[in-house]
Amino acid sequence: MKVLVTDPIADAGLDVLRDAGYEVETGYDLEGDALLEAIADANALIVRSGTEVTAEVLEAAEELVIVGRAGIGVDNIDIDAATDQGVIVANAPEGNVRAAAEHTVAMTFAAARSIPQAHVRLKAGEWAKGDFLGAELDGKTLGIVGLGRVGQEVAKKLDSLGMELVAFDPYISQERADRLGAELADLEDCLSRADFLTIHTPLTPETEGMIGAAELDALEGGYLVNVGRGGIVDEDALAAKLEDGTVAGAALDVFAEEPLPEDSPLLEVEDAILTPHLGASTEAAQENVAVSTAEQVVAALAEEPVANALNAPSIDETAFPRLEPYINIAETAGKVAAQLLDGRIESVEISYEGEIADEDLEFVTASALKGVFEPLEWQVNAVNAPQIADDRGVDVTESKTRQAEDFQSLVSVTVSGADDDVSVDGTLFAGDDPRIVRIDGYRVDAIPHGKMVITRNTDEPGVIGLIGTVMGDHDVNIAGMFNARETHGGEALTVYNVDSDVPESAKADLEADERIIGVRYITLNGQ
Structure with a gap:
């Protein structure tokens, strides 16, 4: 071969x-x-x-x-x-995990002590001893954005130097953070407390530009280090905040555009230390x-399992025609549930009822996990999703029962955090027509496709009209609506399929009405 x-x-x-x-x-x-x-x-x-x-x-x-x-x-x-x-x-x-982590530590020291700047001045003939007053790491707070493999390795190394650790990662368990000696916090708290901030999150639509001018203001007086992915930090904003002294220093190994353009404002800032994507460049x-x-x-x-395959399914080819629709249902239910849950995910339960329970469902379960983690993980798929769950300390359980009350087969995905859980159920109608049939116990008949708005509101006249009016005012066309309620006059849940993105201003207008309990905008199918 x-x-x-x-x-x-x-x-x-x-x-x-x-x-x-x-x-x-x-x-x-x-x-x-x-x-x-x-x-x-x-x-x-x-x-x-x-x-x-x-x-x-x-x-x-x-x-x-x-x-x-x-x-x-x-x-x-x-x-x-x-x-x-x-x-x-x-x-x-x-x-390259160790190499990236070590480069992060090196860049942190370089920023703290202005090592490259002092080197350049000395090579130019200047003994600028009095111009550089560095910062020690011992006793300082390290903020970590993204507590994955590299973030965890950085945490271990800098914890040993006497730093306090605070981390922002909505999808890692407190138990895993506790093992590292890190306190979990939201992004604003992490930034405001950090003396040094290191970034290790994947670049996704959600994280692109995540550290902008407002976030850099929250880091006032601190140092920023990025050896993760370019595009997460607004480079123009960082250059401006370094120039005006808001941020004390920065060290970057990755950039939104590589090679770094000659007109990048970062090249003109003395307090910016820049390296040409060297994080993995060790022997x-x-x-x-x-x-x-x-x-x-x-x-x-050798036709053996591939440890880090990104796209290889593990499923018997004779079973694939039967399971393929449920693979998509499980993934969609996971996406919806994850986007409805507030806070970090600590556990995921996938349950199967009816005829589907007789099948080997390992790949379907992995697809549900793919749906859960896709909004946050770079290149997650049904092959690596179980490993991501393990890395994040997320407990995963699978259950089956041949009994099914209302459906021939039913897939249910429940995601749970510290104080809340969300359950989404899906099935097939007429053999191959996928439907979301329950959300947190509310019976619906929703088509899981494209863009969706899910609202909770009091069950009283005029609320649906209000929602339609607000959507119309913001040029959002409603393609379909599926309504359910607990009891007459109680709480109601409605799923809307819409044709375009829903702006934050539309959500704010809805939530300003006391009858609206909550509004969540969800995207599916990559749209």
């Missing part, structure tokens, strides 16, 4: 492949027709960030089993096209990701 390697990886990874008996072909300058020709008979492809694995490339590779990314980012790989072609895509997310990290990627290629070609 042939493994094509189109971006340089450490020799240790190539040795793993050769020792397994595979033919290894390297082509580090391949592109265009040359790449298509080389990959035509390849069984595996290993890349870093340099090779664009497009749908055209995948279509040309009729023998391809797996694309291995020697690193974490897979922006250069068309995962949807790979899935369509039945090609596994796997990355190496853990190989050990490069060897780790190379070996990890090679081992996954070996497993895939």
